Amino acid sequence: MVLESLIGPAQAEAKPTRMFWFGVLFSSIAVILGLWIFKEQSSLIMVFLTVFACIPLLYKTIKYEEKKDDSIIKESILLKEHGRALSYLIFLFLGFVVSLSLWYVFLPAELTQTLFSAQLSTIKSINSQIVGNFFAESFLGQIFANNIKVLLFTIFFSFFYGAGAIFILTWNASVISGAIGTFVRNNLGDYAGALGLTKLAGYFHIFSFGFFKYMTHGVFEIAAYFVGGLAGGIISVAVIRHEVETKEFRHVLMDSIDLIILAVVLLVFAALVEVYITPSLF
Numbered sequence: 001m002v003l004e005s006l007i008g009p010a011q012a013e014a015k016p017t018r019m020f021w022f023g024v025l026f027s028s029i030a031v032i033l034g035l036w037i038f039k040e041q042s043s044l045i046m047v048f049l050t051v052f053a054c055i056p057l058l059y060k061t062i063k064y065e066e067k068k069d070d071s072i073i074k075e076s077i078l079l080k081e082h083g084r085a086l087s088y089l090i091f092l093f094l095g096f097v098v099s100l101s102l103w104y105v106f107l108p109a110e111l112t113q114t115l116f117s118a119q120l121s122t123i124k125s126i127n128s129q130i131v132g133n134f135f136a137e138s139f140l141g142q143i144f145a146n147n148i149k150v151l152l153f154t155i156f157f158s159f160f161y162g163a164g165a166i167f168i169l170t171w172n173a174s175v176i177s178g179a180i181g182t183f184v185r186n187n188l189g190d191y192a193g194a195l196g197l198t199k200l201a202g203y204f205h206i207f208s209f210g211f212f213k214y215m216t217h218g219v220f221e222i223a224a225y226f227v228g229g230l231a232g233g234i235i236s237v238a239v240i241r242h243e244v245e246t247k248e249f250r251h252v253l254m255d256s257i258d259l260i261i262l263a264v265v266l267l268v269f270a271a272l273v274e275v276y277i278t279p280s281l282f
Helices: 009-014 018-037 039-071 075-106 109-115 117-130 136-161 165-195 199-241 247-281
Strands: none
Touching (some): 075 165, 165 199
């Protein structure tokens, strides 16, 4: 009853950047408890413990956003209000990614392999699927299809389990962190030798390089998933609070459809950035 009581949606909206540090706190405690109590299963336990800390906030956020549908009629204003929630949720996610990436980089290799075993297996599976795909158009379609699949899962999880979308997003944060951590460890020696960097400066340089390599396009994907999660959650709350035939429910439904369309647009943009922009920058 401590972590979930630290902050609510109104406080988070007032200062969204603060959620970055809550993301660091939630995920770090989950890593420590996972390694301490459930070491062999820590790769999944740290995800579940992080999710448990976030569920009250996300549930309150969904209810808070659904109430806005009752009081705000104009769709442009409503989307702007939802954007306030989206901003602090993205900072929360970034806190997860930075924290878990740092744990990956600085923990001993043996612990890292245990803590990120499921994530590393997922990364290996993803890489095996894209090896040999030299055609940007085909690669673009594959990425977009995979992202749409994740978006649908996020919407359904949020609809059926309320705040369930946070599980998929936390899992994605842990996978991205595994990829960033692997990139940092694999390239740190080469960069330090080539650029004559000290150890600390080398860590900072290669970590920031790896972070932006994955988050240049990743931030748009995550924004899309959070938007989809809000849409599914808002519909879920509306089904409980309103009769399906009422005007209020139809208004909520239209707002959720707008959010889903926005999520799809973000995923299209994210896929274009991943295929055409990220490779040219990194």
